Amino acid sequence: MKILVINAGSSSLKYQLIDMQTEQVLAKGLCERIGIGGHLKHSPLFGDKPVFDEDLPLPTHSEAIAAVIDKLTSPEYGVVASMAEIDAVGHRVVHGGEKFAKSVLINDEVMAALEECTPFAPLHNPANITGINACRAVMGDVPMVAVFDTAFHQTMPGKAYMYAVPYEYYKNDGIRRYGFHGTSHRYVSSRCAELMGRPIEELKLISCHMGNGSSICAIDGGKCVDTSMGFTPLVGLPMGTRSGDLDPGVMQFLMHKYDYSIDEMLNILNKKSGVLGVSGVSSDFRDLDAAAAEGNDRARLALDMFHYWVAKVTGSYVAAMNGVDAIIFTAGVGENSKETRAAISSYFGYLGVKLDKEANSKRGQDIMISTPDSKVKVFVIPTNEELVIARDTRDIVA
Ligand code: AMP
Numbered sequence: 001m002k003i004l005v006i007n008a009g010s011s012s013l014k015y016q017l018i019d020m021q022t023e024q025v026l027a028k029g030l031c032e033r034i035g036i037g038g039h040l041k042h043s044p045l046f047g048d049k050p051v052f053d054e055d056l057p058l059p060t061h062s063e064a065i066a067a068v069i070d071k072l073t074s075p076e077y078g079v080v081a082s083m084a085e086i087d088a089v090g091h092r093v094v095h096g097g098e099k100f101a102k103s104v105l106i107n108d109e110v111m112a113a114l115e116e117c118t119p120f121a122p123l124h125n126p127a128n129i130t131g132i133n134a135c136r137a138v139m140g141d142v143p144m145v146a147v148f149d150t151a152f153h154q155t156m157p158g159k160a161y162m163y164a165v166p167y168e169y170y171k172n173d174g175i176r177r178y179g180f181h182g183t184s185h186r187y188v189s190s191r192c193a194e195l196m197g198r199p200i201e202e203l204k205l206i207s208c209h210m211g212n213g214s215s216i217c218a219i220d221g222g223k224c225v226d227t228s229m230g231f232t233p234l235v236g237l238p239m240g241t242r243s244g245d246l247d248p249g250v251m252q253f254l255m256h257k258y259d260y261s262i263d264e265m266l267n268i269l270n271k272k273s274g275v276l277g278v279s280g281v282s283s284d285f286r287d288l289d290a291a292a293a294e295g296n297d298r299a300r301l302a303l304d305m306f307h308y309w310v311a312k313v314t315g316s317y318v319a320a321m322n323g324v325d326a327i328i329f330t331a332g333v334g335e336n337s338k339e340t341r342a343a344i345s346s347y348f349g350y351l352g353v354k355l356d357k358e359a360n361s362k363r364g365q366d367i368m369i370s371t372p373d374s375k376v377k378v379f380v381i382p383t384n385e386e387l388v389i390a391r392d393t394r395d396i397v398a
Contacts, residue, residue, distance in 0.1 A: 001019075001020040001021070001087045001088070001394055001397075001398075002017060002018070002019055002020065002026070002080065002085055002086055002087055003017070003018050003020055003086075003087060003088050003089070003090055003390040003393050003394060004016075004017050004018075004068075004072075004086050004088075004089045004090070005017075005018060005089075005090045005091075005092070005386045005389045005390050005393075006065075006089060006090070006091050006092070006131055006132075006135060007091075007092040007131075007386075008061060008091070008092075008127050008128055008130060008131020008132075008134075009124075009127050010123065010126070010127040011032065011033060011034045011035055011036065012030065012031060012032050012033075012034065013030070013031040013034065013061060013064045013065070013068070013131060014028075014029070014030050015028065015029055015030075015031075015068055016028040016386045016390075017072055017079060017080070017086070018386065018387070018390040020390060020391075020394050023387060023390075024045075024046065025045050025386075026044070026045060026046040026079040026080070027042065027043060027044045027045055027046065027071075027072060027078075027079045028043055028045065029041055029042035029043055029052075029068065029071070031058055031064040031067065031068065033058065034058045034059075034060065034061055034063075034064050035058070035059060035060065037055065037057070037058070038055060038056050038057050038058030038059070038063070038064070038067075039054070039055050039056070039058075040052060040053075040054065040056055040058070040064075040067050040068070040071065041053045042068070042071040042072075042077055044077055044078070044079050045079075046079050047079065049076070049077050049078070049079070050076070050077065051077075052071055052077045060130075060134065061130045061131050061133075061134035062134040062137055062138060064134065065131075065134045065135050065137075065138045065139070066138050069083055069086075069138060069139070072086070083139065083142075086139070086142060087142070087143075087397065088142060088143045088144065088145065088393050088394070088397040089135055089139065089142055089143075089144045089145070089393070090103075090144070090145045090147055090389040090390055090392060090393030091106070091128060091131060091132050091135070091144060091145065091146050091147065091389075092128065092147055092149070092183070092385065092389055093114065093125065093128045093132075093146045093147065093148050093149070094121045094124035094125055094128060094148070094149045094150070094180070095117045095118075095120045095121035095124065095125050095148065095149065095150055095178065096114075096117060096146070096148030096149075096150050096151050097116070097117040097120055097150070097174060097178070098154065098174065098176075099113050099116070099117065100113070100117075100146070100148050100150070100151055100154075101151055101154035101155070102151055103145055103146060103147040103148065103151065103389075103392035103393070103396060104145065104146055104396070105143065105144075105145055105396050105397070106132060106136075106143075106144040106145060106146050110146060111129070111132070111133075114128070114129055114132075114146065115129065120174065120178070120231070121232075128146075132144065132146070143397045144393075145389075145392060145393040145396045145397065147183060147388065147389040147392050147393070148182065148183075149180045149181060149182050149183060150178045150179060150180060150182055151182055151183075152179075152182030152183065152185055152186045152217075152224050153177075153178060153179030153180075153182050153217070153224045153227050154224075155223040155224050155225070156177065156179070156224055156225060156226060156227070157225065160177065160225060160226040160320075161176045161177040161178075161179075162176060162177075163175060163176060163177065163230075163231075175231060176231065177227070177229075177230045177231060178229075178230070178231060179215070179217070179224065179227035179228075179229050179230070180213070180215060180227075180229045180233045181209045181213070181215045181217070181227075181229070181331075182217075182224070182227075183385040183388045183389065184207075184209050184330060184331065184383040184385050185207045185209060185215075185217035185219065185224065185227070186388060187381075187383055187384055187385065187387065187388045188207050188209075188328045188330045188379075188381040188383055189205045189207050189217075189219045189222070189328065190222070191366060191381050192205055192207075192326055192328050192379050192381060193205075193222070195366055195368065195379060195381070196325070196326065196377065200219075200221065200222035201221045201222055202221065203219075203221070203222075203325045203326065204218075204219070204220050204221075204321045204322075204323050204324045204325050205218075205219040205220075205324070205325060205326050205327075205328060206218055206219070206314050206317050206318070206321075206324050206326075206327045206328070207219060207327075207328040207330065208310055208314065208327065208328065208329050208330070208334055208344070209330050209331045209334065209383065210237075210310065210329065210330070210331050210332070210333040210334040210340065211240075211331030211332040211333060211334070212239065212240040212241075212283065212332065213233055213239050213240070213242065214236070214237045214239045214306075214310075214331070214333070215227055215228045215229040215233070215236055215237065216228045216236070216237065216310065216313045216314060216317065218317035218320055218321055220321045225320060225321065226317060226320050228313050234266075234269060234270060236313065237306065237309045237310060237313065238273075238274045238275060238278070238302075238305055238306055238309055239274040239275070240274050240275060240276060240283030240284070240285075241270065241271050241272060241273060241274045241276045241277070241283045242269065242270055242273060242274045243269040243270075243273035243274060243277070244273075244274065244309065246269065251265050251269075254268075274302075275288055275302035275303070275305075275306055276302075278298060278301055278302040278305060279291065279296070279298045279299040279301070279302035280298055281296060281298065281299045281302075285303075285332075285333045285337055285340065286337075287299075288302055288303050289303070289337065289339060303340075303343070304343075306340075307340065307343040307344050307347070308347075310344045311344055311347030311348070314327060314344075314347075314348075315347075318351065324351065324376055325376065325377065326376065326377040326378065326379055327348070327353070327376060327377075327378050327379070328378075328379045328380075328381050329341050329344075329369075329378070329379070329380050329381075330380070330381050330382065330383040331383055334380065335363070335364070335380060335382050335383075336363060338360050338361050338363075341355075341360055341369065341378075341380065342355060342357075342360060345369075345370075345378060348376065348378075351375060351376040352374060352375025352376055353370055353374050353375070353376050353378055354370055354371040354373065354374040355369060355370060355371070355374075355378065356368075356369055356370060356371045356374075360380075362380075364382065365380075365382070366379070366380070366381050366382065367379065367380050
């Protein structure tokens with residue numbers, strides 16, 4: 001069975017074609033500048049086909065999907081003979097609200113429910129819906145599955161997901177913590193249990209997804225019991241450009257003083273804050289590491305804040321679960337920055353964490369980076385959201 005995994009953004013579309021017998025990625029690629037020109041980079045990873053990397057007109061997502069299918073099936077760049085070899089499509093959808101606690105086969109009813117979730121993710125869900133519609137238009141009856149970033153967090157208890165505001169805002173308007181990066185937290189936690197050789201049902205795990213966007217998830221017995229992102233992905237840890245947690249009074253103060261509209265204020269909190277805002281250097285942790293090494297105090301402060309917040313939220317989840325068996329680092333920063341992992345782990349002495357320096361210096365693999373006698377284990381597990389989407393799609397279609 002071959003499954004096409006699609007992650008559609010407002011002007012981009014990422015894809016992977018995965019052979020489910022071997023779970024090998026046959027080809028992957030990215031359409032960019034949809035609607036404002038168009039560019040496709042298509043990389044066959046099977047055989048010795050060349051990479052296609054060129055501008056081409058992509059006025060809408062439909063042309064983008066058609067271009068992807070064209071490349072996947074072309075004699076020169078393709079990895080399958082025809083579209084008939086693509087058995088199903090799995091779509092990443094950011095927000096499933098309280099309606100979707102699991103992945104689901106897409107039909108007209110599901111599409112209507114996705115539209116209803118759009119007010120919760122006004123930037124992301126419309127792009128995901130556009131991607132699904134384009135795929136349905138181009139690929140006809142091929143079965144399609146929606147996999148939600150929020151679904152894994154639907155097991156949180158009320159005490160974790162409620163905000164202490166008047167209850168009717170929850171009841172009437174769905175105001176609550178939803179959490180994001182659920183597909184990533186789900187993948188790394190189940191992989192961690194495999195690596196530990198223990199059933200996930202008996203483990204308490206804390207997964208730290210640290211990339212451009214960052215969130216932490218407390219997973220007790222395989223179920224999410226708390227997570228740091230909230231109603232939107234703006235809160236929790238300071239991130240590349242997002243502020244993370246903030247006293248709402250700061251917004252009122254700044255909006256009055258500088259006459260910002262709410263959109264201007266949120267733009268500052270989403271795009272100009274986080275480690276970029278504090279350092280004034282970059283949202284990229286590689287640039288921050290370099291600047292801090294050259295003595296830039298604000299870059300050092302931004303990094304220190306990030307490490308401190310990861311440690312602080314992780315500690316709160318140890319308390320929430322009354323213990324922890326393993327802590328997992330994943331995503332761009334978590335997988336690549338040994339300095340970040342070491343700095344965060346230095347807060348975990350009270351847990352009996354001992355870091356194995358040599359293991360921590362390795363990259364690009366599932367690895368335990370704590371010493372064998374470390375009371376709480378620490379792992380680096382490269383995330384693989386596409387594989388989770390493909391597996392869910394296979395299971396639902398089968
Ligand atoms: P993601 O959102 O998961 O793609 O992660 C993107 C982030 O990973 C960017 O902020 C990069 O700076 C960061 N990153 C990638 N490689 C490294 C590295 N070697 N050291 C530090 N950060 C890195």
